[in-house]
Amino acid sequence: MSAKPPAWLTQGWPHIWLPYAQMQTAQTPLAVVGANGVRLKLADGRELIDGVASWWTVAHGYNHPHIREAVARQLETLPHVMLGGLAHEQAFTLAKRLATFLPGDLNRVFFSDSGSVAVEVALKMAIQFHINRGERGRTKVLSFKGGYHGDTFATMAICDPDEGMHSLFKGALAEQFVVDLPSDHLKTEALDRILDRHAKEIAAVIVEPLVQGAAGMKFHSAETLRRIADAARRHDMVLILDEIFTGFARTGTMFAMNQGGLVPDIVCLGKALTGGTLPLAATVATDRIFEGFLSDDASKALMHGPTYMGNALACAAANASLDLFEQEPRIAQAARIEWALRRGLEPAREIPGVRDVRIKGAIGVIELEKLNKDELRRRFIEKGVWIRPFGNIVYTTPPLTMTDDELKIVTSAMVDVVRA
Numbered sequence: 001m002s003a004k005p006p007a008w009l010t011q012g013w014p015h016i017w018l019p020y021a022q023m024q025t026a027q028t029p030l031a032v033v034g035a036n037g038v039r040l041k042l043a044d045g046r047e048l049i050d051g052v053a054s055w056w057t058v059a060h061g062y063n064h065p066h067i068r069e070a071v072a073r074q075l076e077t078l079p080h081v082m083l084g085g086l087a088h089e090q091a092f093t094l095a096k097r098l099a100t101f102l103p104g105d106l107n108r109v110f111f112s113d114s115g116s117v118a119v120e121v122a123l124k125m126a127i128q129f130h131i132n133r134g135e136r137g138r139t140k141v142l143s144f145k146g147g148y149h150g151d152t153f154a155t156m157a158i159c160d161p162d163e164g165m166h167s168l169f170k171g172a173l174a175e176q177f178v179v180d181l182p183s184d185h186l187k188t189e190a191l192d193r194i195l196d197r198h199a200k201e202i203a204a205v206i207v208e209p210l211v212q213g214a215a216g217m218k219f220h221s222a223e224t225l226r227r228i229a230d231a232a233r234r235h236d237m238v239l240i241l242d243e244i245f246t247g248f249a250r251t252g253t254m255f256a257m258n259q260g261g262l263v264p265d266i267v268c269l270g271k272a273l274t275g276g277t278l279p280l281a282a283t284v285a286t287d288r289i290f291e292g293f294l295s296d297d298a299s300k301a302l303m304h305g306p307t308y309m310g311n312a313l314a315c316a317a318a319n320a321s322l323d324l325f326e327q328e329p330r331i332a333q334a335a336r337i338e339w340a341l342r343r344g345l346e347p348a349r350e351i352p353g354v355r356d357v358r359i360k361g362a363i364g365v366i367e368l369e370k371l372n373k374d375e376l377r378r379r380f381i382e383k384g385v386w387i388r389p390f391g392n393i394v395y396t397t398p399p400l401t402m403t404d405d406e407l408k409i410v411t412s413a414m415v416d417v418v419r420a
């Protein structure tokens with residue numbers, strides 16, 4: 001272990017602005033110089049098992065040769081070309097394959113480069129879908145407390161009010177309807193009342209199916225999800241499922257919507273789409289939504305087009321990632337991880353200060369009454385594990401390829417650190 005941090009770290013530190021960090025007190029981050037499988041290699045020689053899969057993206061482990069080779073091959077032929085008026089094989093192939101992976105007639109794929117933008121595009125599609133039909137008043141969106149849909153202004157406004165900092169940004173954010181999930185009879189009635197009262201104003205209902213991730217890792221049932229879908233349908237609103245976190249086997253099925261047995265009007269994908277290698281997101285619409293934009297009238301077209309839309313390197317990575325989902329047993333691995341997390345994290349339930357232990361697919365959560373995240377992070381690093389607590393939760397979302405032995409190291413570390 002060399003004690004001296006690399007020069008690039010100390011020289012860049014006065015110039016970098018980190019995500020979600022109070023920079024006055026932020027600790028210098030860990031210098032990573034390589035990553036393989038489920039392990040991060042640090043500049044000082046240590047290795048950490050990544051229990052977070054780099055914000056839930058690394059589905060197949062780091063540095064997977066199949067993805068690496070696909071990207072390298074693409075780099076030699078065509079790293080990028082604009083999608084306005086030009087086409088390339090990777091984007092077109094990926095669009096077709098995503099339509100096949102997704103249930104129902106989710107057949108039209110609009111690419112972008114981040115999840116937040118994929119959600120923005122979904123909102124734009126939903127609002128314009130109504131406008132194109134001649135309904136001009138439907139410009140609002142209904143979302144749910146505890147949700148997270150991104151950090152841009154339109155998406156902040158549909159996040160949980162605290163998470164989206166609605167009060168801090170009051171005046172800058174559009175006011176939307178952010179309500180309780182219909183988890184019981186009373187809340188279902190309340191949702192129906194709001195949708196009834198504002199049926200002429202609300203264009204779309206958006207939810208993260210089954211797991212609300214970044215705002216607190218909260219779970220809801222397939223029944224609750226179906227209630228939301230039914231309510232949206234009854235009021236002729238566009239149903240958007242934000243599967244940016246839940247997609248690609250994270251909740252135990254290829255998509256969380258599979259467990260609800262439903263097909264939304266629009267789905268947003270991101271995070272694990274490229275297996276954690278390159279930024280790429282997608283907004284996928286059904287035939288009905290897409291057809292709402294077909295017209296002799298040019299103003300009815302969807303006017304959106306990120307510069308790097310459908311980047312060929314990213315699409316090559318995503319195609320290679322889909323190969324792995326087809327060829328390797330990711331769903332079975334998610335089931336195995338679920339079982340290992342249940343066994344490994346259950347003992348935490350008895351620890352004083354633990355409010356809840358919950359597991360769904362390859363997601364394991366210990367919720368505490370309160371926690372000191374910097375202190376916990378330090379203890380995890382001492383145990384050779386990368387876990388990044390937030391709010392009052394300690395969670396793991398391992399790469400789907402993590403072995404039972406590695407899972408045991410992660411869950412034991414979680415229980416031990418929480419106990420201490």
Ligand SMILES: *Cc1c(COP(=O)(O)O)cnc(C)c1O
Pocket residue numbers: 113114115116117119148149150151208213214242243244245246270271
């Ligand atoms: C991460 C996330 C987003 C935002 O994606 P970015 O790529 O960070 O912009 C949106 N919705 C959900 C459910 C997410 O988990």
